Amino acid sequence: MGGGARHSFSDHTYSPHLWLTQDDAPIPEQDKTVLRSQLVPTMIALSDPADKTIRAQIAESVALIAELDFPVKWSDLIDVSYHRLTTRSLFNTQTATRLIALPYRL
Numbered sequence: 137m138g139g140g141a142r143h144s145f146s147d148h149t150y151s152p153h154l155w156l157t158q159d160d161a162p163i164p165e166q167d168k169t170v171l172r173s174q175l176v177p178t179m180i181a182l183s184d185p186a187d188k189t190i191r192a193q194i195a196e197s198v199a200l201i202a203e204l205d206f207p208v209k210w211s212d213l214i215d216v217s218y219h220r221l222t223t224r225s226l227f228n229t230q231t232a233t234r235l236i237a238l239p240y241r242l
Contacts (some may be wrong), residue, residue, distance in 0.1 A: 154203055172201065172210050180220045 155163060174200050184199040206213050 155201065164238050168205075168209075172205065172213075173216075175201070176213070177220055 155168070175194060179194040179198060184193070202210060202213055215232055
């Protein structure tokens with residue numbers, strides 16, 4: 137993730153209003169695209185028990201952004217999630233459960 141996207145993620149993803157706002161564009165669409173492409177792989181990569189807190193925060197961000205952007209702006213969310221989970225050697229049940237439940241939350 138580039139510096140701009142990292143800054144946007146840490147400062148803005150907790151506010152759906154800031155994610156959706158077209159006026160003043162607090163999060164440029166290019167940064168949103170980078171965030172969407174990196175969130176699921178990052179969440180799945182954080183499989184160590186010590187990463188539980190940050191993994192939960194990223195999972196919540198995935199859910200919030202998916203609620204706003206899926207399927208129109210994040211059409212590959214399910215495909216990326218499935219691919220990452222099925223090719224991951226250390227399968228994380230908690231992460232998988234969150235991703236499987238995601239469509240039902242929307």
